[in-house]
Structure formats: structure tokens, C-alpha cells
Amino acid sequence: MNSARVKTFYYLMKLGREFELAAKEQYMQGNIAGFLHLDIGQEACSVGTMQAFDKGDVFTHYREHVLAIARGMDPKLIMAELFGKVTGVSKGKGGSMHLFEPKLDFYGGDAIVAAHLPIATGCAYARKIEGEMAGVFAIFGDGATNAGAFFESLNIAAAWKLPIIFFCENNYYAIGTRIGWVSPFEELYHKARHYMPSTRINGMDVCEVYEAVMKAKEHIEEGLGPYFIEAETYRYEGHSMSDNGKYRSEEEMEIFKSRDPIENLKKEALKLGIVEPEYFEETNKKVAKEIQEAIEFAANSPEPDLSELYEDVYCKECTNVIP
Amino acid sequence: MLYREALNRAIDESMAADKSVVILGEDVGRYGGSYRVSEGLFAKYGPKRVIDTPIAELSIVGNAIGMAIAGLRPIAEIMTVNFSLLAMDQIVNHAAKFRYMSGGKMTIPLTIRMPGGVSRQLAAQHSESYETIYSAVPGLIVLAASNATYAYHALKAAIFLNDPVIFLEHELLYPMEMDFKEIENFDPFKAQVIKEGENLTILTYLKMRYDVLQAVPQIEKELGISVEVIDLNSLRPLDMKTISDSIKKTKRVVLVEEDHKTGGYGAEVIARISEQLFYELDAPPLRIAGEDVPIPYNRKLELASIPTPDKIVTQIVQWSQANGL
Incomplete structure (x- = not known):
């Protein structure tokens, strides 16, 4: 454990957690609408992966606020997007599930389960023929591993030895469907192991996530083809704000909460004496301020003008001819 | 080529x-x-x-x-x-x-x-x-x-x-020998008047273009009129200007497509014409389209499921007579 890295992990996970709690509150106040999928409990995956995979292209599912923050997206722009404001990262046209920022090579927020995996795979193909071996990182949930798009992508990525990391966040539930009801086994890394190196890790431990992705990164950069990581994790909230998550037992929830990625990182760092206790308090204050600023920015930003309705359907040269 | x-x-x-x-x-x-x-x-x-x-x-x-x-x-x-x-x-x-x-x-x-x-x-x-x-x-x-x-x-x-x-x-076009000409500043979004005429506009696209062109001499002969044929080329966007210019001249429009009639592409084209050019028309528009059935294997049934030059002639002649052309 490296002190500076632990501090960064803590800061980003805390920022992510507080962002999500604030988003939840803003949703309840009616400032955010639509589907809102919170990452609370899964921050180690979002932060550990993005800290390790710091170059290359990222393709993600729709539970992506914290992943975007960890990639370097400004929380203000994300909150504004959640509020549907024109200052949002997607001009208020995407919302919670569609946070795109090509400047960060972040192509995220795909809201069709598993559908971003063929796209990520195609991107990895292009990077390979360009000699860009930083490659591609694709993150998805347990539910995605039952879809055809998932298996097609494993097959193609392996057949063509593409530089891509498949990262599965296994939180055991696809909305209310327990993975074991619809998959022959709950340890999902088995699904990939005939195609590529495949491993299962503790996704509640940010350091373990970080190390696993670093290893996968070396593998793809050496041109050895794709790599699969399954991270066991848990979401403390429902699937989205319209789901109370009551299909899970309190015992199960308590087991995972006792493994909380943020609290445990702090405890461990203090035990090892590698981070001074004041750091956590200062960071919490800093995070609270940033979140407050993000909410204020979003609240005070203007709505998109109605003229935006027909903008961005086509590129400029096509817009001229499309009625 | x-x-x-x-x-x-x-x-x-x-x-x-x-x-x-x-x-x-x-x-x-x-x-x-x-x-x-x-x-x-x-x-x-x-x-x-x-x-x-x-x-x-x-x-x-x-x-x-x-x-x-x-x-x-x-x-x-x-x-x-x-x-x-x-x-x-x-x-x-x-x-x-x-x-x-x-x-x-x-x-x-x-x-x-x-x-x-x-x-x-x-x-x-x-x-x-x-x-x-x-x-x-x-x-x-x-x-x-x-x-x-x-x-x-x-x-x-x-x-x-x-x-x-x-x-x-x-699929039927791949082996066809066709005229070819290089064009500067080509506009892919423009429909093409492939035959000029005065009394009736036929809109079509893809392979039906050839069935229509084959039918036109007979239509002109039987009805004693001249027919304008437009190949739409671009379906989205649709070149309403070329369509409109033609209909304002001919006052009558027929659309020929191979797709099923219900919800076929022609339905959209005719809807737009009805909205935008209703008072230009001297007769209700006609759609000649594929039947509302899955395409059958048997050749006789297959041909019965789509427009053919003969059917195009017959339907246009009947429609013209019914509408006093």
C-alpha cells in the first residue's frame, strides 16, 4: 500500500459516494428524474479500475457516475447532466445513463445491457491495427454475462487477440433477478476462461481491484489478447431509484456492508499508519464542498433552449439537407 | 459497368x-x-x-x-x-x-x-x-x-x-450491365427524374425502377398520356422538392415499391404528399406495393406477392379510368 495512492483512492471513492447520496437526495426533491442508478457500495470497482486503466478507451454501462468521476469528469458537469441542464456533459440530452466525453476517451453510459461490449470490441480492433496497445476497458454487470452480445464479444476479442479488458461487476442481482437463477453458476469468470485469462477478485477492496487491472493492462499491452476480471461487489441501493431492493436479505446486506470499500480502506490505512488521521477529516470536508458546488452549479444552470431539440441529430453537413 | x-x-x-x-x-x-x-x-x-x-x-x-x-x-x-x-x-x-x-x-x-x-x-x-x-x-x-x-x-x-x-x-441488380457516368459535385440526397412526362408522376426506387420503366410505354399507349418517372434515391432525407415540382406539373401521383403495402416506405411518401400537396392533386394517390404476406418460395406465388410490369400497367390503367384521367 502506497500512501499517495491510498489517499487518491479514498478521496475518489468518498467523492463518488457523496455524489451518489446527493444525487439520491436531489432525485427525491424532484430535481433529477428518469432512471437513476446509484453506485453506492461499488465504488472500489469504479475507482480502482480507472486509477489503473489511466490510458485507453473506456466503455461502460449506465451505472457510471462514479466511474466517470474516477476517469476525471468534473462532478459539476455530471450533476448538471442529471438535472437535465445544458451545461451537463451531454447538454442535458443524455441524462444519468449517458455520460459521454471523448476528450477522456470515455464512451459511456450505454443503457442497453451488454450492447456496449461489441462496440468496445470493435474499438479494440481499431486500436490494435493502429498499434495503440493501451487498448480498451469495458465494464458491465452480472446481468450482461447472459446476453448474446457478451458471448459474441468474448469470441471475437479472443479470436483476434484484441487488447481489451472485460471487467464484470458481479453484484449478484440483475434488477431483482439473482444471477444464480438464470446462470448455471454464480462465479462468472468461468464464462470467459476458455477464451482468455480469467480471474475473480474481491471487488470491495479497491487495492485488489487496482492490482488486478494493472496486471490485466500489462497483459493486453504485451499483445497477448483480452483479459477477463470478475469483481464480487454489492450495491447498497436498489437497481434504480424506482426499486427498493427488498428482494435481498438484511443478513446479506450486512455482510457486504461490513466489507465497505471506503470504511475498510480507511481502517487499513490507519492501522498501517500510512495516512495521517487528519487526512480523512480534511478530505471529507473537501468532498462535501465539491458536492455542494456541483449541486449549486447544476441548480443555477439554464435549461437547454428549445432550439436544441433538432441539434445533434446529424452532423453539420448533413443537417443542412435533412428535413 | x-x-x-x-x-x-x-x-x-x-x-x-x-x-x-x-x-x-x-x-x-x-x-x-x-x-x-x-x-x-x-x-x-x-x-x-x-x-x-x-x-x-x-x-x-x-x-x-x-x-x-x-x-x-x-x-x-x-x-x-x-x-x-x-x-x-x-x-x-x-x-x-x-x-x-x-x-x-x-x-x-x-x-x-x-x-x-x-x-x-x-x-x-x-x-x-x-x-x-x-x-x-x-x-x-x-x-x-x-x-x-x-x-x-x-x-x-x-x-x-x-x-x-x-x-x-x-440482390437482382448486382450482375446487371448498366450505363455509368462520372458526375462532379454529386448530391446523394437528390431524387432523379429518370423520364420526363406531363400527365402522371410515378415515384419509385431500387429494383422497381426497372419494372416501372418497362411498364411505362404500355401505360402511355393505353392512356394516351406522358408519364414522368422519379427515382427517389435517398429515402432519408427525402427530396420533397423534386417530388413537389413534378406533381405540381402532372397533378397525379403513383408510388411503386416492392415492400409490403402496410406501413411500407411508400405510406410515408404518400402521407407527406397528402399533407403538403393535397390541392395540387387531381386524383387520389395510388400505391402499388407488395402484398401483405411473407414472401413465398414458389415462383408463381412469389411473383404474385410483388409488383411486376404487367401489374403496374393494369393497376394504373384501372386507377386512371376510375379517376377520369
Whole structure:
């Protein structure tokens, strides 16, 4: 454990957690609408992966606020997007599930389960023929591993030895469907192991996530083809704000909460004496301020003008001819 | 020039001009393409740019979108439009929507070529026309290439457009010898008046163009009129100006399409004409379209399921007499 890295992990996970709690509150106040999928409990995956995979292209599912923050997206722009404001990262046209920022090579927020995996795979193909071996990182949930798009992508990525990391966040539930009801086994890394190196890790431990992705990164950069990581994790909230998550037992929830990625990182760092206790308090204050600023920015930003309705359907040269 | 050679030339020249152009699909490489459209390209440009894919349409289009995001200009070939339904989610939910839902940040310069239509006894799962589906999707451009000149120029334009293009071809056209002419400043979005006339406008596209042209002399003879024929070329966007100019002159319009009548592409065209040009018309518009049945295998039944030159003549003559032309 490296002190500076632990501090960064803590800061980003805390920022992510507080962002999500604030988003939840803003949703309840009616400032955010639509589907809102919170990452609370899964921050180690979002932060550990993005800290390790710091170059290359990222393709993600729709539970992506914290992943975007960890990639370097400004929380203000994300909150504004959640509020549907024109200052949002997607001009208020995407919302919670569609946070795109090509400047960060972040192509995220795909809201069709598993559908971003063929796209990520195609991107990895292009990077390979360009000699860009930083490659591609694709993150998805347990539910995605039952879809055809998932298996097609494993097959193609392996057949063509593409530089891509498949990262599965296994939180055991696809909305209310327990993975074991619809998959022959709950340890999902088995699904990939005939195609590529495949491993299962503790996704509640940010350091373990970080190390696993670093290893996968070396593998793809050496041109050895794709790599699969399954991270066991848990979401403390429902699937989205319209789901109370009551299909899970309190015992199960308590087991995972006792493994909380943020609290445990702090405890461990203090035990090892590698981070001074004041750091956590200062960071919490800093995070609270940033979140407050993000909410204020979003609240005070203007709505998109109605003229935006027909903008961005086509590129400029096509817009001229499309009625 | 053969129709398929025009397509091949458009791809070849585009690949030679720009290294970012790649093609992918089933059998496009070593095999040369199931309709020989990509013949010779594998030998010329190699396996990195001429990519043989597995039979997985979802991934052909999904991969192509990823390549486009990475900065390539992929041309995805779907062996027939019938198989494109497997890629529907990628085409509609991803290629067509990324620009919009990213607030304009994403650009998907993707061309998806797909032959369709009734060929010869290929039966229900290999004979459909789905232009009506793709033309209904904001974010897509839909071009329908009926001839070598348009195919060549429009495909080149499509490849270098910064939006996803559904490029429709017809299976019976590939081996046809056609006139070919190079045109400067070609506009792929413009409909073409392929025969001028005074008393009736026939709108059509893809292979029906030839059935209509075959029917026209008989129609003109039987009715003693002159007929104007317009090949729509671009289905989304639709060139309403050319259509409108013609109808204002002829006052009568017939649309001939191979697709099923119910919800077919022609329904949209006639709806727009009814909204915009109602008082220009001297007769109710007529649609001549495929029957509302899956395409049968038996040749007699197959021909009965789509418009033919004879049927076009008969229906137009009946309609004209009923409407006092």
C-alpha cells in the first residue's frame, strides 16, 4: 500500500459516494428524474479500475457516475447532466445513463445491457491495427454475462487477440433477478476462461481491484489478447431509484456492508499508519464542498433552449439537407 | 459497368484515398463477398482492412461502431437486410443515437451496406425489404441505390459522411450491365427524374425502377398520356422538392415499391404528399406495393406477392379510368 495512492483512492471513492447520496437526495426533491442508478457500495470497482486503466478507451454501462468521476469528469458537469441542464456533459440530452466525453476517451453510459461490449470490441480492433496497445476497458454487470452480445464479444476479442479488458461487476442481482437463477453458476469468470485469462477478485477492496487491472493492462499491452476480471461487489441501493431492493436479505446486506470499500480502506490505512488521521477529516470536508458546488452549479444552470431539440441529430453537413 | 463493379470501385477508390476506410462482414475478404462486391480488395488491402467476421450481425455492426469511435470509417456489409434485424439494436439504439444523446460529442462515420428485396425464390427469410424501418429512425441516413452511377457516387459520399448511413442495394441488380457516368459535385440526397412526362408522376426506387420503366410505354399507349418517372434515391432525407415540382406539373401521383403495402416506405411518401400537396392533386394517390404476406418460395406465388410490369400497367390503367384521367 502506497500512501499517495491510498489517499487518491479514498478521496475518489468518498467523492463518488457523496455524489451518489446527493444525487439520491436531489432525485427525491424532484430535481433529477428518469432512471437513476446509484453506485453506492461499488465504488472500489469504479475507482480502482480507472486509477489503473489511466490510458485507453473506456466503455461502460449506465451505472457510471462514479466511474466517470474516477476517469476525471468534473462532478459539476455530471450533476448538471442529471438535472437535465445544458451545461451537463451531454447538454442535458443524455441524462444519468449517458455520460459521454471523448476528450477522456470515455464512451459511456450505454443503457442497453451488454450492447456496449461489441462496440468496445470493435474499438479494440481499431486500436490494435493502429498499434495503440493501451487498448480498451469495458465494464458491465452480472446481468450482461447472459446476453448474446457478451458471448459474441468474448469470441471475437479472443479470436483476434484484441487488447481489451472485460471487467464484470458481479453484484449478484440483475434488477431483482439473482444471477444464480438464470446462470448455471454464480462465479462468472468461468464464462470467459476458455477464451482468455480469467480471474475473480474481491471487488470491495479497491487495492485488489487496482492490482488486478494493472496486471490485466500489462497483459493486453504485451499483445497477448483480452483479459477477463470478475469483481464480487454489492450495491447498497436498489437497481434504480424506482426499486427498493427488498428482494435481498438484511443478513446479506450486512455482510457486504461490513466489507465497505471506503470504511475498510480507511481502517487499513490507519492501522498501517500510512495516512495521517487528519487526512480523512480534511478530505471529507473537501468532498462535501465539491458536492455542494456541483449541486449549486447544476441548480443555477439554464435549461437547454428549445432550439436544441433538432441539434445533434446529424452532423453539420448533413443537417443542412435533412428535413 | 456491372452494378456490383460500381460498388466495388467506390469502395476500392475510397480505401485507396483514405487509410481509415475498412470493410467488415461475412465472407467479404478471402471469399470476395457473397455478391462479389468486395472482390479483389482483400488481396489489395490485406486482412487488417478487409475483415472477415463471424456470422454475428450484432457484432458486425457493434464492432463497426467501435471502429468508427476509434476514428476509422468502417463499411459494414450485412449479407442481406433480413439479417440486419440481428443488428437492429446496434443500428437503432447506438449508431443512430450516439451523436444526440452525447449532446453532439460523438460522431459515428459508419456505412452499412445491405442488399435486400425479392431475388429469385429465396423464400420468406431472405426476401424482405426493410427500408421502411430504417427510414423511420432519426439519426440514420438511408440511401437506395438502383443503378451503377448512383451506387458509385452515393457509396463514396456515404463512406465520407460523418453520420451512419444505411446503404440499400437490391440482390437482382448486382450482375446487371448498366450505363455509368462520372458526375462532379454529386448530391446523394437528390431524387432523379429518370423520364420526363406531363400527365402522371410515378415515384419509385431500387429494383422497381426497372419494372416501372418497362411498364411505362404500355401505360402511355393505353392512356394516351406522358408519364414522368422519379427515382427517389435517398429515402432519408427525402427530396420533397423534386417530388413537389413534378406533381405540381402532372397533378397525379403513383408510388411503386416492392415492400409490403402496410406501413411500407411508400405510406410515408404518400402521407407527406397528402399533407403538403393535397390541392395540387387531381386524383387520389395510388400505391402499388407488395402484398401483405411473407414472401413465398414458389415462383408463381412469389411473383404474385410483388409488383411486376404487367401489374403496374393494369393497376394504373384501372386507377386512371376510375379517376377520369
